[in-house]
Amino acid sequence: xxFGQLPYDVSHLxxxxxxxxxxxxxxxxxxxxxxxxxxxxGGILALAAAWQALVQGAPQLxxxxxxxxxxxxxLIPLALRTLLRRLDLHRTVxxxxxxxxxxxxxxxxxxxxxxxxxPITAGSxxxxxxxxxxxxxVVLLGMLMMITRRNAILQVAGLMTLENGLILAAxxxxxxxxxxxxxxxxxxxxxxxxxxxxxxxxRERFDTVDTGFLERHRGEAE
Amino acid sequence: xxLSWAVVFLPWAGALLLALLPRERxxxxxxxxxxxxxxxxxxxxxxxxGGVEGWTHVDALNxxxxxxxxxxxxxxxIFSLGxxxxxxxxxxxxxxxxxAFQVFMGAQALALLADNMGVMWVAIEIATLASVLIVAVxxxxxxxxxxxxxxxxxxxGIALALFGTIILYLAAQPFVGHGDSGLSWTVLHGLxxxxxxGVLNLAFVFLLVGYGTKAGLVPLHSxxxxxxxxxxxxxxxxxxxxxxxxxxxxxxxxxAVVGVHPGAVSPGPFLIAFGLASLLLAAFTxxxxxxxxxxxxxxxxxHMGLAAFAFGLGGPTANLAGLLHMLGHSLCKSAVFxxxxxxxxxxxxxxxxxxxxxxxxxxxxxxxxxxxxxAVAGLPPFALFASEFLIVSDAAASRWxxxxxxxxxxLTAAAAKLQILQALCLGEPTPDAATAPPGWTGRTTLGxxxxxxxxxxxxxxxxxxxxAALLAAAARIPG
Numbered sequence: 037x038x039f040g041q042l043p044y045d046v047s048h049l050x051x052x053x054x055x056x057x058x059x060x061x062x063x064x065x066x067x068x069x070x071x072x073x074x075x076x077x078g079g080i081l082a083l084a085a086a087w088q089a090l091v092q093g094a095p096q097l098x099x100x101x102x103x104x105x106x107x108x109x110x111l112i113p114l115a116l117r118t119l120l121r122r123l124d125l126h127r128t129v130x131x132x133x134x135x136x137x138x139x140x141x142x143x144x145x146x147x148x149x150x151x152x153x154x155p156i157t158a159g160s161x162x163x164x165x166x167x168x169x170x171x172x173x174v175v176l177l178g179m180l181m182m183i184t185r186r187n188a189i190l191q192v193a194g195l196m197t198l199e200n201g202l203i204l205a206a207x208x209x210x211x212x213x214x215x216x217x218x219x220x221x222x223x224x225x226x227x228x229x230x231x232x233x234x235x236x237x238x239r240e241r242f243d244t245v246d247t248g249f250l251e252r253h254r255g256e257a258e
Numbered sequence: 259x260x261l262s263w264a265v266v267f268l269p270w271a272g273a274l275l276l277a278l279l280p281r282e283r284x285x286x287x288x289x290x291x292x293x294x295x296x297x298x299x300x301x302x303x304x305x306x307x308g309g310v311e312g313w314t315h316v317d318a319l320n321x322x323x324x325x326x327x328x329x330x331x332x333x334x335x336i337f338s339l340g341x342x343x344x345x346x347x348x349x350x351x352x353x354x355x356x357x358a359f360q361v362f363m364g365a366q367a368l369a370l371l372a373d374n375m376g377v378m379w380v381a382i383e384i385a386t387l388a389s390v391l392i393v394a395v396x397x398x399x400x401x402x403x404x405x406x407x408x409x410x411x412x413x414x415g416i417a418l419a420l421f422g423t424i425i426l427y428l429a430a431q432p433f434v435g436h437g438d439s440g441l442s443w444t445v446l447h448g449l450x451x452x453x454x455x456g457v458l459n460l461a462f463v464f465l466l467v468g469y470g471t472k473a474g475l476v477p478l479h480s481x482x483x484x485x486x487x488x489x490x491x492x493x494x495x496x497x498x499x500x501x502x503x504x505x506x507x508x509x510x511x512x513x514a515v516v517g518v519h520p521g522a523v524s525p526g527p528f529l530i531a532f533g534l535a536s537l538l539l540a541a542f543t544x545x546x547x548x549x550x551x552x553x554x555x556x557x558x559x560x561h562m563g564l565a566a567f568a569f570g571l572g573g574p575t576a577n578l579a580g581l582l583h584m585l586g587h588s589l590c591k592s593a594v595f596x597x598x599x600x601x602x603x604x605x606x607x608x609x610x611x612x613x614x615x616x617x618x619x620x621x622x623x624x625x626x627x628x629x630x631x632x633a634v635a636g637l638p639p640f641a642l643f644a645s646e647f648l649i650v651s652d653a654a655a656s657r658w659x660x661x662x663x664x665x666x667x668x669l670t671a672a673a674a675k676l677q678i679l680q681a682l683c684l685g686e687p688t689p690d691a692a693t694a695p696p697g698w699t700g701r702t703t704l705g706x707x708x709x710x711x712x713x714x715x716x717x718x719x720x721x722x723x724x725x726a727a728l729l730a731a732a733a734r735i736p737g
Contacts, residue, residue, distance in 0.1 A: 156456025157428070164428065175421060179414060191410055198417050205424050211436040212427055214376040218420065221380045228387055229409060232394070 043091040047208070050084035051170035054204060055146070058177040058197055062138050065129050067189060071116050074193050078108025081200045088207045097207055100219050104203065107223050112196065115230050116189060126187060133184040141184075145176040167208030174201030196226055261302055262314040262371045265324070268296050269331075269364035276356040280349040286339040289356050293335040296363065297328040310444050315373035318731035319510070319581070323503055324370050326585055329713070330499045330592050331363045333706035337596045338492035340699030344603045345490050351395050355490060358395070362388035362496065369504040375423045375441045378508060379416065382472060385504065386412045389497055393489035404484035411481040412472055419468025419508070422461045426515070429457035446515050455521035462525055465512040466532070472505030474559045475566060476536040486555035487608070491599035494551060495592035498558045503584050506562060510569055510736045517572070517737040529570030530660070536563025537667035544674035550598045550610050553678055554591065557634060560671050561587040561642075567664070568649045569736055571656060578733035579648035586641025586714055590633040593710035597627030600703040601682065606691025610678065615687030623700065626707040628683040633714055635675035636668065641717035 057077040064070045082105035089097030119125070131138070149172040157165035178198030182191050203219045206212055259267070272292030279285035303324060306316045338359075347355060365385035372378035386408075394405030427440050433449050434440040450458065471478035486494040513525040540560035547553035561583065568580030600623060601616055602608035617624030633640035646668065653660045716722075721729070 152460065156454070156460055158456075168425070168428070172421070175417070182410070182414065188406070195410065195413050195417070198414065202417055202420050202424070205421060209424060209428050209431065211431060211440070212424065213436070213438045213441055214374070218376050218379065218423075221383055222417070222420065225383060225387060225413060229413075232391075 043087075046087055047084065047091070047167060048170075050080055050087060051167055051204060051208075053080045054084065054200060055170055055173050055177075058174050058181075058201075059139065059142055061181060061193065061197060062142050062177065063135050065135070067120060067125070067127050067129060067187060068117070070129065070190060070193055071113050071120070074116075074196060075109050075113035077197060077200055078104060078113070081203060082109060084204055085207045092210050094210075096216050100203070100207060100216050103216075103220060103223065107227065108196065108200065112226060112230055116192070119230070119233060120189065125189060129190060130186040131184055132186055138180065138184050141180055142177050145180060146173040149173040149176055164209055168205055171201045171205035171208065174198075174204060177201075192226070192229060199223070199226065260311045260314065261299075261306060262311060262316060265296065265300050265303065265328075266364045266368045266371065268292070268299055269360040269367070272296070273357045273360035273364070276360060277353050279356070280353060282342060282347070282352060283339075285352060285356050286335075286342050289359065290332070290335045290339060292360055293328070293332040293363070296367075297332050300325055300328040300367070310373050310442065313374040313377045313438070314368075314371045315444060316371065317735065318728050319735045320370045320507065322581070322585060322725070322728060322732065323507060324367055326588055327363070327366050327370065327500050327503070330496060330588060330710075331366075333596075333709055334492050334495045334592065335359075336702050337495070337599075337706045340695065340702030341491045341599060341603065343699070344695050345396070347395070351397075354391060355395050358388045358391040359493075359496070362392070362501075366496075366500050366504055370507055373442050373444055374438060375426065375443060375446075377441075378511075379420055379423055382419070382469070382504060382508065383416050385501060386416060386472070389485065389489075389493075389501060392493050393485050393497075395490060396488075398488075401488045404481075404488035408481045408485045411478065415468050415471025415478060417468070418464050418471070422464030422466075422468055422512070425457060425464060426461035426512075429453040429461060443511050443515065447518060450515045450518040450522075451520075453519060455519050455523075458516050458519055458522040462512055462516040462523070462528075466509055466525070466528055469505045469508040469512070470532060470566075473502050473509060473566070474505075474536070474562050475532045476539045476559065476563065479536065479539075479559050482559060483552045483555040486558070486595075487549055487551040491595075491602065494555070494595040494599065498555065498595060499588035499592040502558060502562050503588060506565060506569075506584065509566070513569065514736045526570045526572050529566045531570075533563040533565070533567030533570055534660075534663050534667070536560065537567065537671070538663060541667045541671035541674070544671055548610055549608055550602065550613055550678070550682065551595070551608050553610065553674075554594050554598060554634070557671065557675065558587070558591055560667070561591070561634075564646070564649065564668075568645075568652075571649070571652055572737060573652070573656070574730070574733045575648060576652045576656075577736050578729055579645045579652060580736075581729055581732055582641055582717065583645035583649070586645055586717055587634075589710045589714040589717070590630055590640060590642060593630040593707045593714075594627065594634055596703055596707050596710075597623060597630055598682075600695075600699070601627065603695050603699075604690055605688060606693070610681055612688055613682050615683075615685045617683045619687035619690070620700070622704050623707075624683045626704055626711070628679055629711055630707060631675055631679040631682070633711065635672045635679070637672075639719050640711070640714040642714070644718045 060073045082101045085101035150169050153169040178194045182194035206215045365381045368381035390409045439445045474482040540556050565580045565583045568576045601613045605613050636642045636646045
């Protein structure tokens, strides 16, 4: 399977769409817009999983697609919006590294992912290796977002895109066992943290990180 | 149900039972009963013929670690009976605490017994989530801060480990076809020679960084001191003694698979580098700690680094030393956490300056803690002395130039520990807090401490022959 064949092209389009949204996540200045982009990325992930289910003839992946859509495109974004409103969090994105430099770093990470994955997987089928390069790019951009954004809610968003990348990788590897179970288990982690914030109403921690606050509570302040 | 699953599900069933008990003493006693029953069941694994059974397997490498987990689970439950009163939980938090403890114990056993990489990953994730819940249970800003750090850093860590798992499957895919066997450590070990070395390398890097985060290896360690210092007192013992072992065990399995292929990158130097970095950073950081529980959390980083270093050296002797070090560290360090935790309750603070002269004011506790700290510092006659001796002599024989950084780290860390031993146990006693825990809690502290010291002594100098044979067989597995 190669360029010009429908199964290959569509899965590339969807993977590329997820990567594009990872960049969209990086340049937003409003938390609300980040949540929208996150929901959209979840939706595309669901489409990508459904497409793989179709072309691989693996019906269990439809379940992954359904779960991804329900949780990542609808439920978690709604919950994050409610949190934003109810806890009255900061609406602007606070950066540790500016938007411009973050985007440059993002491009460098994508180049790194391609340079790492493509040469060593030369023996594998094209669809698996290029999907893997896209997925690794999404994973690395998720990590970049967690490092360069100070709002705790954006760290959760970064972890979620990181997981989206993982699931993209898992559904792209034909015949991978336990994909449904693994993707569900990964999702449980996100659901629990969002749920935990709801239950305990951790406003202080979920707002911006104040380093003075950290020092006081680490037991090491003078 | 196969025995290995029964060992996992018994604590989980116990968690359901504990969710129904809102009162402190009955719940703590039931927690002990569940832990004792789990240990009893786990002992039957000794008579298990070994080999793969569906998603699980029993071999010489995971058997001692599983038994150790349940021993420490039981002693921690006993210690918790005395310590839980001072935590002042309300009914909801008390239930959450006990449920999370037993969920953690089951997940820990599954993480060690899993033959399927996916199942192992899920188990480590469950153990992580349970430990996040336990650390956060007080709900104070410091506890939330620690739990948040644990969640975010370990979340990234286990996500990377999942990526490594997927890539390792990709490497094996041409040979295994469809079905669960593509994720089996045993099958992969047999196939690794035929896999593509480049893909194996990529998988190993992700598995090492991912599970290495959970094992507290530098530079991904920063969740560990917070989590162990801010959670409920009894929990430091299981976090330090068990969770780190499960993660390091996963790294060792990955090393065993990748090490088989002659064309793949040699995993040893990676482990040596991570191990030495952990040892040296922790050894120097120890001198600047003013919080006793944080001090010993940093010492866990140092010891995990040392064990990783031993497995990095490779070969039967160094692997044996690494395994012995994991076992000895778990026993001695949890004994220290019992002692320090109880002392912190007596004195009303866990600052080093507030705890002093324990040997004079509370002789049983003071001398027990002094021995345990000495054991952690690597003094004879305990297990860590034997393992550190083996590690140093093996390093000297195979790569002599490693002796300088290794010796520097070991001596600096040991000196820091002897200094804190003097500060906590000897010298002028500091005043007790106004609301000291009742006298009987001393017995639930001292029993576990002395039991652990006894076992560490046995491991160090009077290893029973069948157990020694088991460890020797285990030492051949990582390669």
